[in-house]
Amino acid sequence: xxxxxxxxxxxxxxxxxxxxxxxxxxxxxxxxxxxxxxxxxxxxxxxxxxxxxxxxxxxxxxxxxxxxxxxxxxxxxxxxxxxxxxxxxxxxxxxxxxxxxxxxxxxxxxxxxxxxxxxxxxxxxxxxxxxxxxxxxxxxxxxxxxxxxxxxxxxxxxxxxxxxxxxxxxxxxxxxxxxxxxxxxxxxxxxxxxxxxxxxxxxxxxxxxxxxxxxxxxxxxxxxxxxxxxxxxxxxxxxxxxxxxxxxxxxxxxxxxxxxxxxxxxxxxxxxxxxxxxxxxxxxxxxxxxxxxxxxxxxxxxxxxxxxxxxxxx
Numbered sequence: 001x002x003x004x005x006x007x008x009x010x011x012x013x014x015x016x017x018x019x020x021x022x023x024x025x026x027x028x029x030x031x032x033x034x035x036x037x038x039x040x041x042x043x044x045x046x047x048x049x050x051x052x053x054x055x056x057x058x059x060x061x062x063x064x065x066x067x068x069x070x071x072x073x074x075x076x077x078x079x080x081x082x083x084x085x086x087x088x089x090x091x092x093x094x095x096x097x098x099x100x101x102x103x104x105x106x107x108x109x110x111x112x113x114x115x116x117x118x119x120x121x122x123x124x125x126x127x128x129x130x131x132x133x134x135x136x137x138x139x140x141x142x143x144x145x146x147x148x149x150x151x152x153x154x155x156x157x158x159x160x161x162x163x164x165x166x167x168x169x170x171x172x173x174x175x176x177x178x179x180x181x182x183x184x185x186x187x188x189x190x191x192x193x194x195x196x197x198x199x200x201x202x203x204x205x206x207x208x209x210x211x212x213x214x215x216x217x218x219x220x221x222x223x224x225x226x227x228x229x230x231x232x233x234x235x236x237x238x239x240x241x242x243x244x245x246x247x248x249x250x251x252x253x254x255x256x257x258x259x260x261x262x263x264x265x266x267x268x269x270x271x272x273x274x275x276x277x278x279x280x281x282x283x284x285x286x287x288x289x290x291x292x293x294x295x296x297x298x299x300x301x302x303x304x305x306x307x308x309x310x311x312x313x314x
Contacts, residue, residue: 077221079161080139080228086150091128091234098130098146098232105142107134107227117235128234133227146232154235167221170214177211 088094092114099109110131117127134142147153181204188200247255 075164076162077164077167077225078136079163079221079224080136081159081161082139082143082228082230083155083157083233084143084146084153084230085155085233085235086146087152087154087237088150088234089236091126091236094149094234095128095130097149098132101142101145102132102134105134105138107132107138107142110229123239125238126236129232130234131229131231133229136226136228139228139230142230146230151237163221163225167218170218170221174211174214174218177207177214181207181211 086094095112095114099112102109110133112128112130114126114128116124118124132142143158147156184200184204184207188197188204191197191200
């Protein structure tokens with residue numbers, strides 16, 4: 001069996017073990033594991049196995065160096081965010097002003113929305129919401145201008161999250177993956193067997209995919225640290241409803257009596273309308289047959305009473 005073909009899986013396993021291990025691992029562990037994996041094939045190519053172990057040792061040493069990198073105080077990665085609730089005279093116009101402010105400061109608008117919100121006294125109060133991102137060095141200045149343009153600052157919340165350690169770890173892991181990808185590429189270039197090339201290629205694709213994920217996370221942290229997010233909720237002052245002065249007792253009694261008299265009069269008029277418009281026509285419609293029957297009966301009785309008198313006269 002070809003010696004290279006036997007050693008390529010060994011090299012692949014050893015490189016990925018070194019790339020995926022924590023940055024603080026001991027380099028000697030990787031060398032020992034590489035030599036232990038190479039021992040069954042010592043009679044094939046022992047010198048090649050030792051060379052691979054030395055390569056892994058160098059890579060692990062590089063990982064250890066990366067692990068102790070700590071950013072300086074000025075290089076801290078801080079995610080700043082703020083949330084404001086402001087009272088302004090015209091929320092829609094203020095939204096346009098905030099958009100211009102964000103652009104002047106080198107930022108941009110994320111979302112904006114203008115709407116009406118019901119107040120506690122039932123009035124529709126004009127309101128708006130807008131989220132902007134501004135350069136981190138302009139963060140405090142923008143906050144001061146937003147609060148200065150408002151009638152009142154109802155709520156204010158400012159947060160800062162230090163993600164320096166996470167950011168540094170992501171960069172270290174990315175460099176480790178890039179180094180592993182470079183060595184896998186070199187191994188694939190030197191391989192002369194199709195099976196070996198395919199195996200190394202698949203592993204290289206997987207390493208590159210992991211590296212892309214880390215690049216995305218690093219980009220997110222970098223952009224979030226460079227541009228701070230500010231969410232602003234705007235609302236107009238609620239209309240003030242004046243409470244009328246208390247009325248004298250005699251005035252309240254007079255108004256109540258007048259209201260009761262008016263209600264009684266309305267009830268009387270309503271009853272008369274019902275009698276004239278609904279009950280009387282309804283009675284005529286339903287009682288007419290009975291009235292006609294009574295008239296016929298009386299007519300019949302009068303006729304029968306008149307017949308004996310007419311016979312006696314004859």
